[in-house]
Amino acid sequence: MARVLMATSYDEQFPADNILSQPTREFWMSTGVYPQEILIQLTPAKSVRSIRFVSTKVRQIVVEGSEGPHLGNFVKIGETEIGDSRDLQRETVEINSTKVFQYVKFVIASGWNDFVSIHSLRFE
Template sequence: MSDNLASAENGGQALIATSWDQAHPPEHAIDGDDATFWVTTGMFPQELVVTLPASSAVARVMLRSVGIRRISIHACPTEQPGAYDTVLPETEIADGAGSRQSEVFTVKMEAVRHVKLVIHAGWDHFVAVNDIRLDGRKLD
């Protein structure tokens, strides 16, 4: 069974973020509401760590965003975030010219607890992440 492990509804949480705005906090990236989003400041790189409710296997990362130019994805298997393995090397996303970007990345994460998205560059000074979906299954 495949489930969105990142969603707050399923116990996921936005644990760490390098930017925080009161109107657009990191939690908005996983709240399941397409009208909300996490917004970054005007500097790069930016990072967002999503903690899963249990050790999980993740097969796909789906991302809806605006303005991301280059991104990488990393996974950490330990209970507390520590060393991360790269599961998607730095990858360029096509310019959406201010419109929504929808990307699906096929990855292989086994027994992961934390997933870190690193936004290396944007097409503009700010980027927005509307939704992060981590499709997979809990192992515990």
């Protein structure tokens, strides 16, 4: 199970919790400054092979993980660049680690527009 602990942007109409729900018509929207971060707690801690997500106007994603029960000591475990599209972006970030993570930071380093949205996020 995963839960959103924090996001750098907040809009009550588009809360960060939407990224973990179905369907993709509910989403989280940024407020237009980069980088944007979403902090997720994995309960129980688990090994993550990849993260599948649906977004709009995202350009660069960096994923960081933290092993321990306390926040801190995040290390980069994956990243991807995404081309511009008028449609929903359906992408996967491959994770370059076999470690078990309690916390994952999903960092939107840049976008193709001032605002981006994340419609879903799944850990595999």
